[in-house]
Amino acid sequence: MAPNTAPSFRKKALPDPLPLDSGRELAGVEIAFETYGELNVDRSNAILVFHALTGDQFVASEHPVTGKQGWWERMVGPGKPIDTARYYVICANVLGSCMGSTGPASPDADGKPYAKQFPVITIRDMVRAQMRLLDVLGIETLHAVVGGSMGGMQALSCAANFPERTNRVLAIATTARHSAQNIAFHEVGRQAIMADPDWQGGAYYGSNTPDKGLSVARMAAHITYLSEAGLTEKFGRRLQDRDEKSFGFDADFQVESYLRHQGISFTDRFDANSYLYITRAMDYFDLAEEHGGRLANAFRAASDTRFCLVSFDTDWLYTTADMREIVHALNAVAAPVSFVELSAPYGHDSFLLDVPALDRVVKGFIG
């Protein structure tokens, strides 16, 4: 598990306790972040990129644990659609995560890891923490906020709750509300983690970590990130390193081998409790509910903000229909919004992968 061996992260301490939607507040919050490009003199060229559930701040630089390149290098960098030669790009590890920001593995007032004593947080809490980070960095208004999946939820939440902080909102492959099916898949993952005896009620820091449970959780979630057709094209029923079925329980099929690898490698870089807390925040997310039950109300103060929404035709996790509801809500408050459904074979993961049409949309909107 990453946190015990992780390198030191670039981070800022928030000066005041952070109020949370639960009614609790969290003192001593630190937010880890990376930046790319240069802030201009009038501090008007900052773009905040929000990461997804298992993402991190290393949007365009090497991940210090895995050694892999940044998760959105194709989108963020000099001359890229989000051009760091022109913009100052900030990406912060979300509250509750495990790459340097305060989360369940962080020490509480006693100096011991919070574990299950960490408060349950919301998407809005994550955004609130990042707005406080901007305060520390002396950035009042962003050129844009950008995010896919849970990053898109944060972008929408930012527009709803802090409309004065950004001129543009780009939300990709996301939803304004976690559905029953979304919650169900997350609940399977949480139950898999909590069923692992190594979870120990969450108090596993310093001993065995619930890698088996976390691995199963990741496997289940991973299926939802891919399209059925994409899985068929990538793997079909092809066998892994063999000519015949084994008539056993080894990973006969490539798709089994792939999923097992996804599960196991995930445990090297992610904390199981963070997975519990962040999935919970996503399940709690319902932007309409936060605003009197009507989604349009969420955007009432954001009617001067420019929105761009992008869905993918093969994304069955957060569908085009989900995103159309957001468009309708924005239309109801006469906010300027452009919406495009892109065709891509990769399912939900399309926002991270090679979809040139997305590059063009992002470049056009960010300007």
Place this chain on the structure above:
Amino acid sequence: MAPNTAPSFRKKALPDPLPLDSGRELAGVEIAFETYGELNVDRSNAILVFHALTGDQFVASEHPVTGKQGWWERMVGPGKPIDTARYYVICANVLGSCMGSTGPASPDADGKPYAKQFPVITIRDMVRAQMRLLDVLGIETLHAVVGGSMGGMQALSCAANFPERTNRVLAIATTARHSAQNIAFHEVGRQAIMADPDWQGGAYYGSNTPDKGLSVARMAAHITYLSEAGLTEKFGRRLQDRDEKSFGFDADFQVESYLRHQGISFTDRFDANSYLYITRAMDYFDLAEEHGGRLANAFRAASDTRFCLVSFDTDWLYTTADMREIVHALNAVAAPVSFVELSAPYGHDSFLLDVPALDRVVKGFIG
């Protein structure tokens, strides 16, 4: 777990060892079954109903472990679409299962449970065992074979491998081949079971059973049995026994509570090793591959058999597109086939639920 406490089942021993697709053979096979109605004098009115993954022989009578009514009472019985006043209905527990037929919990030659020494079986092996049961019962030719989901796979396999044994084949909500996505979901379930320390490499009989792992497996599978729209209608984001979110990890949402219940109650009636073996058999299922890579070849000897195929528009596990491939293969060998896609909100589980249009189709086809 059921097998240790299960009542005695009505069953027959197969007189000869059963050859298996793996090349192994299995001696001392017993097949548990139930019958409804009376066999006529010329033994021509028998219908064999194949059950699904977690089903059993109690198609139209009370389940002896759960006390619940038969799983297809609305379809099978006097005056029902499969009319036991006219037909002799047989339903056998599949090979590898845990309701009386030989499976991993059964004693091997040493008298100890097979556990992981049980051979990996296929859908064709399951069907072969049931054809042997028919031999024992003195039934040569069936009026029809009928099945939904894995039952439909058996019905298709029966048509392909034992075409002389049945005049009619009714296959509902099924596929001729498990897709990469189908395999992926099953693999998550298997990994959840095998990650449970109580699984003990499969040798858990007589000690703690891997209920937590089996429960997670069931939860993951259960999501695939329901439609997204059905889940939304049934549960939406409604809370369970509370007015506010708990900001904890209890089952705040009804859908969480429901899934947890599905998982836990499943462990009362099902054996985890049976779940491993039967899901493996389903993943191995590819009727084309068994017949030279071309699905039409599978049905070449069945061109005099009458087929009826039924899909449901909200079934995303085995889709209408999957079933259309079967229709095309049957068309290629000029087998008489009727195909209907029914509209029902329940997803894959529609075949078990209240869909009056299905009743009419079944009644019309069975005659």
